[in-house]
Amino acid sequence: MVAAPAASMASTITGPYVDLGGGYNLVQTQHAHFSPTTQADGSMGNEGTKSRFRHKDGFTGFGSFGWGFGNGLRAEVEGVYNYSQLNHRRPTYANGSTSGSDQSYGGFVNVLYDIDLAQFGLNVPITPFVGVGAGYLWQHYNPTTTAYTNGNINRVGGTNGGFAYQGIVGAAYDIPGVPGLAVTGEYRMIGQTFSDGSFASTAYNSSGVHKGNVNFDQRFNHQFIVSMRYAFDTAPPPPPPAPVVVPPPVAPARTYLVFFDWDKSLLTGRAREIVAQAAQASTHVQTTRIEVNGYTDNSAIHPGPRGQKYNMGLSIRRADSVKAELIRDGVPASAIDIHGYGEAHPLVPTGPNTREPQNRRVEIILR
Known part of the structure; x- marks a missing residue:
């Protein structure tokens, strides 16, 4: 999702x-x-x-x-x-x-x-x-x-x-x-x-x-x-995800992905829908804690270590935005752990300083 x-x-x-x-x-x-x-x-x-x-x-x-x-x-x-x-x-x-x-x-x-x-x-x-x-x-x-x-x-x-x-x-x-x-x-x-x-x-x-x-x-x-x-230097928006038809009954997923615009930590309307699905699923499956992990792609406003430090902070801000939305959807704050990993663990491997929409994400994991 x-x-x-x-x-x-x-x-x-x-x-x-x-x-x-x-x-x-x-x-x-x-x-x-x-x-x-x-x-x-x-x-x-x-x-x-x-x-x-x-x-x-x-x-x-x-x-x-x-x-x-x-x-x-x-x-x-x-x-x-x-x-x-x-x-x-x-x-x-x-x-x-x-x-x-x-x-x-x-x-x-x-x-x-x-x-x-x-x-x-x-x-x-x-x-x-x-x-x-x-x-x-x-x-x-x-x-x-x-x-x-x-x-x-x-x-x-x-x-x-x-x-x-x-x-x-x-x-x-x-x-x-x-x-x-x-x-x-x-x-x-x-x-x-x-x-x-x-x-x-x-x-x-x-x-x-x-x-x-x-x-x-x-x-x-x-x-x-x-x-x-x-x-000139404008990356085209990624294509919308193809709809997935899942035959019932299906157990709620344990991992949810929320994607962000470049250099942004605000949630879009679609992102809030995904967070709401994760919050609802946490009440239907056996869950002891919820991990919220933030990531960025390896492009940066500033070059070198300064840019890596900035991306680390950006990944934490994205995780904080998702946590706040989970709390608004009824998930207890004490059940949520957040982490920021910056440019580490990309979903799609890329060359240096590349804007990759799928790497600008937050993972919600139900443990």
């Missing part, structure tokens, strides 16, 4: 992964300060023009390569491209219309944390995550033109780079039947700073052509993204 791992249970990433996605890019209204020489209304005053540029629709796309450490933490390198339309500028010294677009491209280094819902007793294929990133983006303004009703024109353009940062909130959905593949949905906020005089501004009016610069304040992008993520 076997308690198989739940196929719908989400898992944190261990090892390399890639992520590709895209979505909607919304840029907050930007504040700009033009140098006096580039006013386009013909007044040519001593003060520069202060205006607000409003953005319309935009999109974003990114690709990243990362590494999961098996404990929820991930680190990744990301390349990103952003595009946004510009369709409004106010105030100006004369009425007019503005049209243009801008784009940015560059990279981030991100650190993220996956929140394993199984630790809260929720065995669902969804894993929320949060993250932060820092990097560098080049911002390019395609010729953005303001045409005034008095015939004057102002044009903004140029490319400049600056420090950028981002915050990330999202969730991943593990696709059933395809180990390692997940669909993610996330929100990102990207902020970027620029140096003074970063971009060019040119004015065309009755007195000629006037060149100068324009300064933009911090830029904030709000992005809503869908992506496909694939983790």
Whole structure:
């Protein structure tokens, strides 16, 4: 009798992964300060023009390569491209219309944390995550033109780079039947700073052509993204055990096996059924004591002796979980002996550092 791992249970990433996605890019209204020489209304005053540029629709796309450490933490390198339309500028010294677009491209280094819902007793294929990133983006303004009703024109353009940062909130959905593949949905906020005089501004009016610069304040992008993520080092779930038809009458078994997910000590619903069967059988067969022995496979989060010590503790935690469930099913605590054997006595012999589902078990033996 076997308690198989739940196929719908989400898992944190261990090892390399890639992520590709895209979505909607919304840029907050930007504040700009033009140098006096580039006013386009013909007044040519001593003060520069202060205006607000409003953005319309935009999109974003990114690709990243990362590494999961098996404990929820991930680190990744990301390349990103952003595009946004510009369709409004106010105030100006004369009425007019503005049209243009801008784009940015560059990279981030991100650190993220996956929140394993199984630790809260929720065995669902969804894993929320949060993250932060820092990097560098080049911002390019395609010729953005303001045409005034008095015939004057102002044009903004140029490319400049600056420090950028981002915050990330999202969730991943593990696709059933395809180990390692997940669909993610996330929100990102990207902020970027620029140096003074970063971009060019040119004015065309009755007195000629006037060149100068324009300064933009911090830029904030709000992005809503869908992506496909694939983790390479993901073992497929074991097939469900074949049903066993036992002709009656049959004496209750004296050995029961309960299996666990990798690096987990929580009991699944099927595992609790197996423990309940063992508790009930202990009342129908001659039993003087019940042995509960915990084991792990020989894979580990940490290499060497440290990993072996960790697996020993994990095997004891698994045995403790089964003992607690037996007690809840009516078995006296004094009748239960628990032992943890770590990686010793595998049910299925394997090579070193191998994830073997059948070795992640607890044996309940009725003596």
